[in-house]
Amino acid sequence: MNLTLHVWRQKNAQDKGRMETYQAHDITPDMSFLEMLDVVNEELVAKGIEPIHFDHDCREGICGACSLVINGIPHGGKRGCTTCELRMRNFKDGDEIYVEPFRARAFPVVKDLMVNRSAFDRILQAGGFVSVNTGAVPDGNAVPIPKTDADRAMDAAACIGCGACVAACKNASAMLFVAAKVTHLAWLPQGKVERERRVKKMVAQMDKEGFGNCTNYYECEAVCPKNIRVEVIARMNREYLRALPKKIE
Amino acid sequence: MKLVNPANKRKYHVIVVGTGLAGASAAASLAELGYNVKAFCFQDSARRAHSIGAQGGINAAKNYQNDGDSIWRLFYDTIKGGDFRSREGNVYRLAQVANNIIDQCVAQGVPFAREYGGMLDNRSFGGAQVSRTFYARGQTGQQLLLGAYSALIRQIGRGQVKMFPRTEMQDLVLINGHAKGIVVRDLVTGKIESHAADAVVLATGGYGRVFNLSTMGLGCNVTAVYRAYKRGALFANPCFTQIHPTCIPYSGEFQSKLTLMSESLRNDGRIWVPKKKGDQRPPNRIPEDERDYYLERKYPSFGNLAPRDISSRSAKEVCDEGRGVGPTGYGVYLDFADAIKRLGKHIIEQRYGNLFEMYHLITDEDPYEVPMRIYPASHYTMGGLWVDYNLMSNIPGLHVIGEANFSDHGANRLGASALMQGLADGYFILPYTISDYFARAGAQNISTDRAEFRAAENEVEDRIKKIMAVNGRQTAESFHKRLGTIMWEYSGMARNETGLKKALELIPALREEFWKDVKVLGEAEDMNQTLERAGRVADFLEFAEIFAYDALNREESCGAHFREEYQTEDGEARRDDKRFAYVAAWEYKGVGIKPELHKEPLDFENVELATRSYK
Numbered sequence: 101m102n103l104t105l106h107v108w109r110q111k112n113a114q115d116k117g118r119m120e121t122y123q124a125h126d127i128t129p130d131m132s133f134l135e136m137l138d139v140v141n142e143e144l145v146a147k148g149i150e151p152i153h154f155d156h157d158c159r160e161g162i163c164g165a166c167s168l169v170i171n172g173i174p175h176g177g178k179r180g181c182t183t184c185e186l187r188m189r190n191f192k193d194g195d196e197i198y199v200e201p202f203r204a205r206a207f208p209v210v211k212d213l214m215v216n217r218s219a220f221d222r223i224l225q226a227g228g229f230v231s232v233n234t235g236a237v238p239d240g241n242a243v244p245i246p247k248t249d250a251d252r253a254m255d256a257a258a259c260i261g262c263g264a265c266v267a268a269c270k271n272a273s274a275m276l277f278v279a280a281k282v283t284h285l286a287w288l289p290q291g292k293v294e295r296e297r298r299v300k301k302m303v304a305q306m307d308k309e310g311f312g313n314c315t316n317y318y319e320c321e322a323v324c325p326k327n328i329r330v331e332v333i334a335r336m337n338r339e340y341l342r343a344l345p346k347k348i349e
Numbered sequence: 350m351k352l353v354n355p356a357n358k359r360k361y362h363v364i365v366v367g368t369g370l371a372g373a374s375a376a377a378s379l380a381e382l383g384y385n386v387k388a389f390c391f392q393d394s395a396r397r398a399h400s401i402g403a404q405g406g407i408n409a410a411k412n413y414q415n416d417g418d419s420i421w422r423l424f425y426d427t428i429k430g431g432d433f434r435s436r437e438g439n440v441y442r443l444a445q446v447a448n449n450i451i452d453q454c455v456a457q458g459v460p461f462a463r464e465y466g467g468m469l470d471n472r473s474f475g476g477a478q479v480s481r482t483f484y485a486r487g488q489t490g491q492q493l494l495l496g497a498y499s500a501l502i503r504q505i506g507r508g509q510v511k512m513f514p515r516t517e518m519q520d521l522v523l524i525n526g527h528a529k530g531i532v533v534r535d536l537v538t539g540k541i542e543s544h545a546a547d548a549v550v551l552a553t554g555g556y557g558r559v560f561n562l563s564t565m566g567l568g569c570n571v572t573a574v575y576r577a578y579k580r581g582a583l584f585a586n587p588c589f590t591q592i593h594p595t596c597i598p599y600s601g602e603f604q605s606k607l608t609l610m611s612e613s614l615r616n617d618g619r620i621w622v623p624k625k626k627g628d629q630r631p632p633n634r635i636p637e638d639e640r641d642y643y644l645e646r647k648y649p650s651f652g653n654l655a656p657r658d659i660s661s662r663s664a665k666e667v668c669d670e671g672r673g674v675g676p677t678g679y680g681v682y683l684d685f686a687d688a689i690k691r692l693g694k695h696i697i698e699q700r701y702g703n704l705f706e707m708y709h710l711i712t713d714e715d716p717y718e719v720p721m722r723i724y725p726a727s728h729y730t731m732g733g734l735w736v737d738y739n740l741m742s743n744i745p746g747l748h749v750i751g752e753a754n755f756s757d758h759g760a761n762r763l764g765a766s767a768l769m770q771g772l773a774d775g776y777f778i779l780p781y782t783i784s785d786y787f788a789r790a791g792a793q794n795i796s797t798d799r800a801e802f803r804a805a806e807n808e809v810e811d812r813i814k815k816i817m818a819v820n821g822r823q824t825a826e827s828f829h830k831r832l833g834t835i836m837w838e839y840s841g842m843a844r845n846e847t848g849l850k851k852a853l854e855l856i857p858a859l860r861e862e863f864w865k866d867v868k869v870l871g872e873a874e875d876m877n878q879t880l881e882r883a884g885r886v887a888d889f890l891e892f893a894e895i896f897a898y899d900a901l902n903r904e905e906s907c908g909a910h911f912r913e914e915y916q917t918e919d920g921e922a923r924r925d926d927k928r929f930a931y932v933a934a935w936e937y938k939g940v941g942i943k944p945e946l947h948k949e950p951l952d953f954e955n956v957e958l959a960t961r962s963y964k
Contacts, residue, residue: 112876130600132711138605138826145824145879150871153878155393157566159606161707162491163397178710185710210537211876214393218514221394225506229499230458234378234776237456240483241413244467253460254485257492261396290458 101127101193105140107152108200110209113216117209119198129189133176134159134166136188137199153212161185161325164260167267168213169200174264174323182262182325202267206274206310217263219309220277227301228281230290243289253287256280258326265320265328271312276320278306279336280328286339296343303340350739350781351788358383360792362546363783364531365389366518366573369398370490370497370768371751372552374775377500380509382780387544388501388510389533391517391568391881396498399554399566400771403490404611404704406472406482407454407768409447414471418479420444425956427766430476430656431731431759432908432924433958434586436932436951438738439756446777447769451483453776457496461485472700473616474764476656476963482765487611487704493768497775517881518573519809521549521580521747522801528577528747529795532805534813536881539874541806541813543797548746548786550779551577552771555730555752557590559889559896560841561833563727564596564609570885571892574734574753578895582742583934583947585735585755587892588900591762591909592842593728594660597711597721598680607726608711610683611704612764615653617688617697618721620644620660622681626671632682632720643667651963658761658909659963661725665842666920668724675722684720725842729767731758731909732899735934735949739782740774743934746790748783750774755932760908813873816883821866825883828863828890835859836893840900845913849901853894857941860890895935895944902946905929926958 103124110117124140131139134156141151157165161182168183170176176186191197199213207215257280265276282299285291291298314333321330353361361384365376368390376388390398410423424444428435451469455461461483462470471480485492504510515536522530522543530545556571557563578584595615597608621640628635643663645652655663664681667673674680689697694717698705705716712722733755734742740756741748751771758766835855839848863886871877906915906922907929915923930951935944 128601128603129713131603132605135603135605139603142824142826145868145870146822148870151879153876157392157397157568158399158402159567160402160608161710162488163392163399163401163566164394165392165397180706181710185707187711187713189713214876217393221396221502221505221512221514224499225502229503230456231503232453232456232500233381234374234453234500234780237452240411240451240455240461241468245463246467247463247465250460250463253458254462254492257460257485257495258488260491261394284460285458288458288460290456 101191103127103191104196106196106198109152109212112211113208127188129187131188132159132184133170133186133188134184153214155214156184159184162260164262167202167215167262167264169202169267171198174202174267175325180325180327202263204266204272204311206272207263207266220261220263222309223274223278223302223305224281226305227294227298230285231294245288249287253284256283256287256328256332259328260326262325264323264325266311268319268323269312270317270319271315273314274306274311275314275333275336276324276328276330278302279332282336282339283332286335295339296346297348299336299339299343300348351785353784353787355383359385361385361787362387363548363550364544364546365550365552366531367398367552367554367753368395368498368501369400369552369554369751370494370771371775372398373494373497373501374772375550375552375750375779376510377497377504378776378780379783380504386504386510387513387546389513389516389518391515391536393515395501395512395514396495398494399569400494400768401491402564402566402609403768404487404609405474405613406484406489406765407450407493408474408481408765409451409483409769410444410481411448411451413469414480416479418481422479423447423481426477427757427763428759428956429959429961430763431761432961433759433926433930433953434589434907434951435757435759437953437955442778443757443770443773446773449777450769450772454493454496457499459485459492459496472613473654475612475615475654475660476763484613487701490768493772497772519576520805521577522805523580523744524795524799524801527745527790530797530802532802532809534809537876539872539877541809543802543806545795545797545802547790547792548748548783550748550750551734551753552751552775553753555733556892557727557730559832559893560727560836561829562599562604562607564593564607567606570888572885572888574749575888575892577734577742577744577747579937580744581937582744582747583735583936584732584895585932585934586732586899587896587935588840588903588910589731589760589908590727591657591729591731592661592725594657594664594725595683595723596726597708598675598677598724608707609726609728610708610721610723612657614683614701614704617700618653618683618685619687620653620681620683622667622672622674632684641667641672648963655963656761656763661842662911664725680722680724682720683723685716686720689717729762731755731760731762735932739785740779741782741786746786748779750779760910813880813884816867816880816887817869817873819864819867819869821868823866823868825867825869825879825886828859828867829886831859832856832886832889832893836896840897843911843913844900846901849897852897853901856890856893856897863887863890891940898943899933899935902933903929930958
C-alpha cells in the first residue's frame with residue numbers, strides 16, 4: 101500500500117519545527133510502524149534529505165524507547181501496543197498519517213520525533229527504590245508474600261516508562277507513571293519500610309518537573325501500552341494522604 | 350586478593366560503560382562501597398538497556414522445589430551446557446553466587462512470581478532436569494533490570510554515580526599500558542569528550558547484530574569491545590554465538606529485527622513439523638500420526654526442553670529437508686493445543702499471556718487457536734573480550750563483565766543463565782575483584798589533559814570526518830543487511846571450511862565498498878542517527894573477520910559452533926578435546942590482517958569431559 105505521511109521535523113530543541121509531507125511506497129501489512137519509517141528514511145537518504153529521527157531500540161514493546169503520536173494518539177491507539185509493535189495492517193492504502201513527537205513541557209523535543217524524558221529518571225531518583233545495598237539481605241523466601249499482592253505489584257511494575265500517559269493527558273500529568281512505581285513498591289513488604297518518604301519525595305519531584313495534575317480523564321489508561329490501570333493513581337493518592345501527616349527526613 | 354581500605358575507596362574513580370544488568374548492578378555496587386563512578390549508556394535512559402528484553406527467567410540453585418538441585422548441579426549443568434569450553438573455576442563461582450542474586454532482587458522489590466503460600470515459584474528451562482528458574486511473568490529481564498536501575502538511580506541521587514545517557518564510547522585510552530579512560534561522543538550535541546578514571550569497566554553486551562537480524566535491540570553493537578580489542582585486548586571465542594530456537598520467523602526484506610518468544614514456552618508447547626515434505630495443509634488438518642514431534646523423537650529424556658543449540662539445529666535440519674512450515678518454509682510449529690486441553694486456557698494464559706499477545710500482535714494469528722510458528726535467530730554471544738578470574742582483560746585496569754566477556758558459558762549458554770551471569774558479575778564478583786587491581790595500581794588521579802587523551806580524541810574525530818566525507822550512494826543500513834546475509838549464510842547455524850573461506854573474501858570486499866560508497870547525511874556536530882549507525886556498521890565490518898577466522902580455526906563441533914565436517918553419523922556434534930580444549934583469544938594485528946591466536950588451555954579438575962548427550 102501507499103501512504104501519505106505528515107511528519108514533525110525539528111532540527112533541535114531551539115528550532116521552531118514544522119510538519120513535512122512524505123510519501124511511503126510499497127508498504128506491506130506485516131511491517132511494523134517503525135519499519136515503515138525505516139523504508140521512508142531509506143528513500144529520504146537516497147534523495148539527500150536527512151532521515152526522520154526517532155527513539156527506538158528493542159522493537160518488541162519492552163524497552164520503552166519508542167514514542168510517537170500517530171494521528172493524535174500516543175502509540176497509535178491500538179490497545180496494549182507500543183509504536184514498535186503496531187503493524188501496518190492497521191492502516192489501509194491511501195491513508196494519510198500524522199506523526200508527531202510526545203508533547204509536554206516536561207518532555208522537550210531533542211530532534212524531530214525524539215524527546216527528552218529524563219524528568220522520569222529524576223522522579224524515580226527521588227524515591228523509586230528500596231534503600232538496600234548489595235549484600236546484607238535475607239533469604240528470598242524469608243518473608244512470604246501473598247500471591248495476589250505479588251501479582252498486583254507486578255501489574256504495576258510492568259510500566260515501561262515510555263511517557264505515553266503524559267503525552268495523552270491534557271494536563272501533561274505524569275500521575276500514571278509515578279503511581280505505577282509507588283503502587284508496585286507499596287504492595288510488597290520490602291517497599292513498605294519507606295512508603296511515606298517515597299511517595300512524598302516522588303510527588304514533590306513530579307511537581308517540580310512541571311507535570312500537571314490528574315483530573316480523571318483516564319486518557320493515560322487508554323493509551324498505556326502495558327495496560328496500567330488508573331486504580332494505581334487512587335492508590336498513590338491514598339499513600340500520599342497516609343504519608344501527609346508523617347514527618348520524613 | 351588485595352583489598353582497598355574503606356576510607357581510601359573514595360580516592361578511586363571508575364568508569365562503567367553500559368547500564369544493562371551487569372553495568373547497572375556494578376555501578377550501583379561500586380558506588381555503595383564508596384568508589385566514585387561515572388556510568389555511560391547510549392540509550393536515553395539507563396533503564397532501557399537491552400537486558401530489559403530477556404523474558405523467561407533467572408537460574409539459581411535454591412532447591413526450593415526439593416528436586417535435588419545444588420550448587421554443584423547448577424555448576425555441572427552450566428559447564429556441560431557450554432560443551433566443556435568454559436573455565437571451571439569461573440563457572441563454579443557463578444553457581445555459588447547465584448542464590449545471593451535472588452535474595453538481592455527480592456530485597457529490592459522485584460515482583461517475582463509466587464505460589465499461594467507466598468513462596469517463590471520456579472519453572473523449568475532447557476538443558477536442566479530440575480526446576481530452578483525464577484521469573485516475573487514473561488518480563489523477568491525487565492524486572493531485574495529495573496531492580497538494578499533502581500539501585501543505580503539511588504546512587505545517582507546520592508551523587509556517588511554521575512550518569513551520562515545518550516553518550517557512546519568511541520575509544521579506550523591507555524596510559525603506560527593501563528586502561529585509564531575513554532573517549533565518548535555526546536549523541537545529542539555530537540561533541541567528542543574524554544573521561545579519565547583509575548579503571549574502566551565494559552558492560553556493553555553482545556555482538557549478535559553482526560548478523561543484522563537478531564533478537565537484540567537495534568542499538569546493540571560491538572563498538573566498545575571492538576575498540577578495546579584494537580587497543581590490545583584479546584577477543585576470545587568470537588565464533589561462539591547462540592542462535593535461539595524460538596523466534597518469530599522472518600517475513601520480508603524490510604524486517605529490522607526478529608522477535609524472541611521465550612524458551613519457557615517449551616515447557617508446555619510441543620514442537621513439530623509435518624512428516625511429509627511440502628505439506629501445505631493447515632496445521633489443524635494434519636492428523637496426529639502425520640506429525641513429527643522431532644525433539645521428542647530424537648531426545649526422549651529432554652524432549653522439547655533440549656538445549657538451545659540442539660533445538661535450533663534440529664529446526665534448521667527439518668526445514669532444510671523441505672518440511673518447514675509458513676510462507677517461507679523456514680518455520681516449525683510450537684503447539685499448545687495439548688497443554689490447553691490438559692491445563693485449561695486459563696492456566697496457559699496465566700503463564701504466557703503476554704507472550705501470546707505479542708505473537709498475536711505481530712503475526713495476526715491467535716496462538717490459542719493455531720500453533721505458533723517459530724524459527725531460530727541470533728540471540729546471544731558467548732564469546733567476548735578475554736578476562737582472567739578477576740574479570741580483568743589482558744589490559745591492566747580494563748574489566749569486562751556480563752555478555753561482553755567470554756567467561757562463563759563456553760560454547761553454548763543455557764536458558765535463564767544470562768541474567769544470572771550479568772548480575773553475578775555486577776553485584777557479587779567485580780566489586781571484590783576490582784579492589785585487587787586498585788590496591789596494586791594505586792589511585793592516580795589522572796587528568797584528561799594528558800597527550801594520550803588528545804591523541805585518542807583526534808583519532809575519533811578523524812574517523813568521523815572520514816565517514817562523513819565518503820558521500821557515496823548506499824546507506825549504512827544496506828551494508829549492515831548485506832553483512833548480515835554473509836554471516837548468516839556462511840557463519841550461521843552450520844559452518845564449513847569452504848563457506849568460511851568465502852566469508853573471509855566477501856567481508857573485506859564489502860568493507861572496502863563501504864568506505865568508498867557509504868552515504869551519511871547531516872552534521873557530525875549534531876544529533877545524527879545515520880552517523881551513529883555508520884560508525885557501528887564500520888566496526889561490525891572489521892569484527893566479522895575475526896569471527897570467521899575463529900570459526901575456521903576451530904575444527905570441531907561444540908555447543909553452538911557446528912562445523913559440518915565434524916559430526917557423528919547421526920548428525921550430532923563431534924567435539925575434539927585433544928586439539929581444541931582451549932579458549933581461542935585473538936590479538937589485533939591491523940585491519941584486514943589475520944589476528945594472532947593465543948590459546949588458554951582449559952583444564953578440568955572436577956568434571957569429566959563427557960560427550961554431551963540429551964537423549
